[in-house]
Amino acid sequence: METSPSRSTTRAWLAALVAVSALALVEAASAIVAPYRAPKDQDWRAAAQQIRAAFRPGDLIVAAPAWADPILRVHLGDLIPVEVAGRMDDERFERVWEVSQRGARSDAGAGGTVAEEHRFGALTVRRIQRNAAAVRYDFVARWTDARVTRHGARGDTVACPLVNDRLQCPDVADNSVRRQIVEVDTRLRVALLAPPVVQGTMVIEYPNVALGRTLVVATGLHNVWKRKEAQGPVDLRVVIPGVFDGTFTTRNDDGWALHRIDTSAGAGRVAAVRFEITSPAPQARQFALAAEARL
Amino acid sequence: MKAPRLDARRVDWLITLALALVTVSWLLAVEGKQGFGRDEGQYFRAGERYWGWFEELGSNVAHGEFRRSFTAPVIDHYWSDNAPDHPVIMKTLYGLSWRAFHRCHCTGETRGLHPIPVKGRHVTLPLFARESTAFRFPAILFAALLVGMVYRFARAWLSRPPAAAAALLTLAQPHYFFHAPISCFDAPITTMAFAVGFAYWKSLRSPRWGIAAGVLFGIALGVKHNAWLMPFFLVAHYLWMRRGDLRARRIPRPPLAFVCMLVLGPVIFYAHWPWLWNAPVARTRAYINRHLQHEHYNFEYLGLNWNNPPTTTTRKLIRATAPFVETGFTVPVTTLALAAVGVVLLARRRRGDPVAPEGPTEEPAPEDSKPTWLRPGADVDRAPGAFLLAQTLGPLAVLAVPSTPIFGGIKHFMTAMPYLAVLAGIGIARLIPVLAGVLPATRVRLRRVAPVALAALVCLPAVTETRRSHPDGLSHYNLLAGGFAGGASLGMNRQFWGYSVLPMLDVIDRDEPANRAMYWHDVIHDAVSMYKRDGRLSMGVGDTGFGEEALRRSQVGILFYEKHWTIYEGWFWESYGTTKPAMVREREGVPLVTLYRRGQP
Numbered sequence: 001m002e003t004s005p006s007r008s009t010t011r012a013w014l015a016a017l018v019a020v021s022a023l024a025l026v027e028a029a030s031a032i033v034a035p036y037r038a039p040k041d042q043d044w045r046a047a048a049q050q051i052r053a054a055f056r057p058g059d060l061i062v063a064a065p066a067w068a069d070p071i072l073r074v075h076l077g078d079l080i081p082v083e084v085a086g087r088m089d090d091e092r093f094e095r096v097w098e099v100s101q102r103g104a105r106s107d108a109g110a111g112g113t114v115a116e117e118h119r120f121g122a123l124t125v126r127r128i129q130r131n132a133a134a135v136r137y138d139f140v141a142r143w144t145d146a147r148v149t150r151h152g153a154r155g156d157t158v159a160c161p162l163v164n165d166r167l168q169c170p171d172v173a174d175n176s177v178r179r180q181i182v183e184v185d186t187r188l189r190v191a192l193l194a195p196p197v198v199q200g201t202m203v204i205e206y207p208n209v210a211l212g213r214t215l216v217v218a219t220g221l222h223n224v225w226k227r228k229e230a231q232g233p234v235d236l237r238v239v240i241p242g243v244f245d246g247t248f249t250t251r252n253d254d255g256w257a258l259h260r261i262d263t264s265a266g267a268g269r270v271a272a273v274r275f276e277i278t279s280p281a282p283q284a285r286q287f288a289l290a291a292e293a294r295l
Numbered sequence: 296m297k298a299p300r301l302d303a304r305r306v307d308w309l310i311t312l313a314l315a316l317v318t319v320s321w322l323l324a325v326e327g328k329q330g331f332g333r334d335e336g337q338y339f340r341a342g343e344r345y346w347g348w349f350e351e352l353g354s355n356v357a358h359g360e361f362r363r364s365f366t367a368p369v370i371d372h373y374w375s376d377n378a379p380d381h382p383v384i385m386k387t388l389y390g391l392s393w394r395a396f397h398r399c400h401c402t403g404e405t406r407g408l409h410p411i412p413v414k415g416r417h418v419t420l421p422l423f424a425r426e427s428t429a430f431r432f433p434a435i436l437f438a439a440l441l442v443g444m445v446y447r448f449a450r451a452w453l454s455r456p457p458a459a460a461a462a463l464l465t466l467a468q469p470h471y472f473f474h475a476p477i478s479c480f481d482a483p484i485t486t487m488a489f490a491v492g493f494a495y496w497k498s499l500r501s502p503r504w505g506i507a508a509g510v511l512f513g514i515a516l517g518v519k520h521n522a523w524l525m526p527f528f529l530v531a532h533y534l535w536m537r538r539g540d541l542r543a544r545r546i547p548r549p550p551l552a553f554v555c556m557l558v559l560g561p562v563i564f565y566a567h568w569p570w571l572w573n574a575p576v577a578r579t580r581a582y583i584n585r586h587l588q589h590e591h592y593n594f595e596y597l598g599l600n601w602n603n604p605p606t607t608t609t610r611k612l613i614r615a616t617a618p619f620v621e622t623g624f625t626v627p628v629t630t631l632a633l634a635a636v637g638v639v640l641l642a643r644r645r646r647g648d649p650v651a652p653e654g655p656t657e658e659p660a661p662e663d664s665k666p667t668w669l670r671p672g673a674d675v676d677r678a679p680g681a682f683l684l685a686q687t688l689g690p691l692a693v694l695a696v697p698s699t700p701i702f703g704g705i706k707h708f709m710t711a712m713p714y715l716a717v718l719a720g721i722g723i724a725r726l727i728p729v730l731a732g733v734l735p736a737t738r739v740r741l742r743r744v745a746p747v748a749l750a751a752l753v754c755l756p757a758v759t760e761t762r763r764s765h766p767d768g769l770s771h772y773n774l775l776a777g778g779f780a781g782g783a784s785l786g787m788n789r790q791f792w793g794y795s796v797l798p799m800l801d802v803i804d805r806d807e808p809a810n811r812a813m814y815w816h817d818v819i820h821d822a823v824s825m826y827k828r829d830g831r832l833s834m835g836v837g838d839t840g841f842g843e844e845a846l847r848r849s850q851v852g853i854l855f856y857e858k859h860w861t862i863y864e865g866w867f868w869e870s871y872g873t874t875k876p877a878m879v880r881e882r883e884g885v886p887l888v889t890l891y892r893r894g895q896p
Contacts, residue, residue: 013729016636020726020753024629027756027774031763034778038884067783070856070879070886077875085874086865101884102780122884181869183862186600224593224859228602253607 039071039101043121048075050118050125051097055079060093064106072099086181086190088140088218088290089258094132100124136210137293139273143167143179143192145208150175151201172197177204182288184220185255191288193222196234196279204275211269212295215240215261219250222286227252232281236289239274240266250287263293310455311446314462315439318475321466322435326476327425329766330797336821338478339430340410341377342390347411348373348569349391367573374570376410379582381480382568384517388433389478396422397429404834408824425829430478438475441486442466445713448493452650452679453724456750461720464633465713467757470625470705473768480519481706487515488525488710491556492686495529498552499536499672509555513563520586521690521710526556528689535681536672550671592702593859596621598786600858604698611697618691618708624776624787625705626715627757634715636722641680650679651724686714704769704788723750767795767882779883793817793855795887799880800831802890806851809892811837814845814852816863846870851877854889867891 005013051061061080063072073080090096090108098109101122112130119125139146148160148167160169166178177194184191194202219236221227237247238259243266248259273293279285301309331339351373352364363369377386398421401413423429442462449458466472474482490511497504515522530553537547565571571578593602596617605611623631640651649656666674690708693699701707727746734742756774764771769790772782783789796803796818803810815823815838826832839845839852846852846863847870854863868874870893877892 010729010732013725014733017726017729020629020632020636020722021749023632024753024756027627027629028759030774030778031756031759035763035883038780065780065784067856067886068884070876070889071881071884073874074876074879077873080874082868082874085868102784104784181865183865186858186861188861188865188868224600224602224862228591228593253610 037102037122039068039122043123044071044075044099046120047099047118047123047125050120051076051099052079054127055097056095058093059095059097060084060087060090060108061097061099062106062108064098064100064104064109065102066106068099068101082181083141083190086188088189088191088292089216091133091216091294092135092292094130096128096130098124098126098128100126133214133292134212134295135292136212136295137206139206139209139291139293140179140190140192142206143177145206146177146192147205147207148177149203149205150197151203153199169197169202175202177202182220182222182286183224184222184288186224187256189218189220189256189288189290191218191220191222191290193286193288194275194277195287196277196282196285198282200278202277204277206273208270209273209293211240211243211263211266211271212293213262213264213267214294215244215263215273215291216294217248217259217261217289217291218256219248219259219287219289220254220256221250221252222288226284226286230281230284232279232283232285234277234279234282234285234287236287237274237276237278239276240271242266243271267295307447307450307455310459311443314446314459315443317463318439318442318466319435322438322472322476323428325765326428326431326435328797329473329476330794331427331818331822331825332477332479332792332794333817333819333822334479334792335477335794336819336825337377338386338389339393339427339825340821341383342386342388342430342478343393344373344376344390344410345383345387346390346394350394350411365572370569370573374568378570379578379585381519382517382564382582383570384514384567385433385437385478385480385483385519389430392432393426393429394419395429396420396432397426398424400828400830405828408828427478427825427829431476434478434482435476437483437486438466441482441489441713444486444489444493445716448489448496449717449720451655453654453720454651454727454746456746457651457654457720457723457727460723460750460754461716463754464627464630464719464757465716467754467761468626468630468712468716469761469764469768469771469773471709471712472761472765473771474706474709481703481709484515484519484521485709485713487511487518488521488686488690489713491515491522491525492529492682492714495552496677496682498550499677500670502551502669505551505669506555506559508552509557509559510563512556512560513567516560516564517567520582521707524690524693526553528685529553531689532678532682532685533671535685536675536678539675548666548668548671551669554668589700591700592791593857594700594702594704594791595786595788595858596701601701602859614697614701615695617701617704618694621704621787622691622708622711622715624772624782624785626712626773627760628774629753629756630716630719633719633722633726633753636725637718637720638680638684640721640725641683641718644680646676651721652728654724683714683718687711687718702791719753723753766797767887770795770882770885770887779885783885789856789885790887791857793819793822795855795880796853797826797831799853799878799888799890800826802878803851803853804831804833804836806892807835809850811835812839812848812850813837814839814849816841816846816853817855817860818853849893851890851892854891856886856888864889871895 061076063069096108098106109128112128114126115129116127150158150169160167166176169175180193182189182191233249233251235247235249239245243263244261355363399417402416406413445465446458446462449461494504494508494511498508540547591602605614690711694708730745730749776782823838839849843866846866871891873895876889877895878890879886880888
């Protein structure tokens with residue numbers, strides 16, 4: 001014998017019908033409307049014109065969300081040199097131009113105040129004023145100041161002189177330190193590429209560093225294929241005589257790790273800063289580092 | 296004169312045919328806007344080379360040297376291409392279709408781009424203006440076959456409007472639609488998975504379908520290795536359906552379908568692939584190992600680049616969610632909601648009840664039949680809910696195992712999607728009487744069209760989303776994810792294998808003389824050749840090759856946005872001395888391909 005459904009069951013199915021029908025209408029409408037919500041080329045051109053008119057050297061221009069960055073660079077790439085696109089972090093920039101869509105905000109603007117804001121179609125241009133960190137010494141920009149040596153397990157030391165675009169250690173072709181664009185955690189950075197060596201230590205020493213209150217050191221492993229190939233950690237020992245002596249370990253999943261070292265004990269002094277790079281499994285480890293001494 | 300009356304059976308066949316024709320027409324109308332991926336470029340080449348074997352066979356027969364074509368060197372000369380990667384049923388069909396239907400310009404300037412020597416102008420039935428369309432035609436027919444089969448399968452349980460909606464919702468899924476017209480295997484194996492499942496289902500009450508299941512399984516093995524998994528999902532259902540035997544501590548009878556799959560499957564697989572004939576054991580082992588030991592390609596999921604099995608518990612858990620989250624973010628949301636309604640209905644169904652209200656009752660068991668291995672479902676409810684559950688969740692569950700490579704995303708568990716669409720059809724069927732219940736009894740005409748109207752309404756978002764997604768179905772994400780932009784913000788995979796360059800070809804073609812030293816990044820050389828053979832690219836456009844050195848030799852180059860290719864962008868910046876692209880190809884503001892030009896200010 002058939003039983004008729006209860007009232008609540010009938011209501012539940014009716015609610016399902018209404019919900020599915022409403023969802024169908026909303027989804028279909030969204031599919032039609034959504035393409036028109038995307039920024040158009042004229043929006044980008046107008047935003048770029050606004051930024052160009054007020055741009056100052058040293059300004060940072062970013063897209064929010066970050067995935068729109070290639071389109072941003074089509075319009076303003078000439079104002080974003082490699083050093084800025086591959087910056088260590090955002091701290092040194094006082095003025096940040098943020099080109100935003102869909103309500104997104106960039107990390108680079110975090111903590112700042114919006115000094116001006118303009119709307120261009122689907123894009124919003126904001127100038128964000130931040131308290132910038134003053135950089136006293138940029139280790140990547142001044143890479144030719146560095147003295148590089150390779151220390152063997154038996155205490156032997158060899159110097160790695162400047163040869164063309166790198167500080168090249170003898171005997172082994174890929175045993176060098178150089179400034180280059182690296183890919184760490186699928187983002188590009190301008191850094192020192194300093195792969196570790198088998199049973200040895202790569203030492204990079206900057207003899208005359210103007211210290212500030214903080215030394216920020218960024219580390220990471222370059223090259224997605226090498227990260228796929230190997231798992232070994234890389235240790236970076238940072239030595240500032242009388243100020244700091246510590247080690248940071250970098251693994252595949254660490255991404256671009258920022259390490260802040262308190263150097264207030266040596267602030268205002270000129271000191272030697274030494275980086276010692278070792279790894280228990282150095283195969284396919286493309287270690288990259290960048291550092292800035294900041295006030 | 297009286298109009299001829301159609302009986303119900305004929306009406307269903309007409310609807311089946313109409314659905315298939317709609318599929319073929321839709322796919323043929325839009326496939327030309329979709330570029331060639333790395334895999335498709337290789338299958339064009341392999342398919343044409345396999346045709347070369349047939350061509351030589353014809354020549355050998357004419358010269359009375361029939362056996363020559365079956366010697367090891369001749370077989371290997373043609374059939375080693377793309378071996379041991381994939382069996383050859385689809386590639387052979389692509390090659391034969393090309394040979395039969397292309398418009399031959401083969402003795403012109405593109406003559407040298409063919410993988411086999413062109414001996415003269417081909418006599419063909421020139422249905423298609425582009426050679427690539429002729430290659431793709433069999434895949435399109437397979438998609439039409441699937442859509443037709445889904446209707447036939449669903450029709451056994453549902454009235455016409457929801458059954459037809461299920462068929463349409465199978466096609467109207469942006470990611471499936473992307474794969475449906477291309478000369479690859481993912482859409483065809485989806486067709487074959489459904490065909491095997493359909494035959495198995497029928498075989499539970501009819502022995503001849505048991506034999507058909509074996510034949511279809513053999514063909515599926517010749518299409519793609521996903522076929523290896525099909526028996527597991529069928530066995531899971533079979534054991535559930537015959538759980539009474541297990542409770543009574545009886546071993547269920549092995550059904551005819553499984554016996555045929557076991558016997559006919561390997562025979563057909565071996566027979567169809569000439570490359571195996573010379574060293575069957577060693578080469579079968581090589582084929583199996585190729586896939587059991589497949590490397591993990593790079594793939595973006597939830598903002599992370601995955602290219603190795605995860606090692607930490609957190610990463611394993613994230614990885615395990617991939618097929619479910621990808622399904623939730625790519626299948627049209629209305630389709631998912633309807634499937635959820637269908638699941639609720641099946642969960643509440645009692646044994647022997649029809650699957651959906653007002654739908655046909657379960658196909659009755661033959662009266663004279665007792666349960667035997669020939670009709671193992673004759674004495675029990677066939678458990679349609681368990682069947683659909685196993686077929687839908689099975690492929691997703693396999694891809695959820697953290698050690699399984701996840702590259703390819705949806706396409707690797709796309710065999711689940713037709714069954715998901717059937718569930719959605721069941722959901723529609725449940726809502727039709729609810730709608731009828733709220734319509735006034737006096738509005739007869741309205742009540743008559745209501746089922747069709749509801750089916751059309753719920754198909755509308757899927758069709759609209761699919762249309763919106765084309766030709767960039769891989770980059771498309773649904774309403775829940777927020778479309779193209781939402782997918783990018785969530786860190787979901789945007790594309791793979793370099794298909795998305797096609798809309799830029801005009802720009803590249805005009806960029807003389809820089810394009811003589813063109814860096815194509817992830818566009819395989821075979822794909823570049825096919826663009827030229829199709830007349831979409833000038834013969835003079837160059838190809839500096841793959842990798843960093845090729846990029847450094849180039850004057851103009853492209854970059855596809857996938858997380859792991861970021862390193863290439865660094866090489867562009869370094870080598871070209873600029874961060875400013877000349878052009879970005881985007882969809883709804885989401886970058887897909889960037890073009891850099893050396894010396895760009």
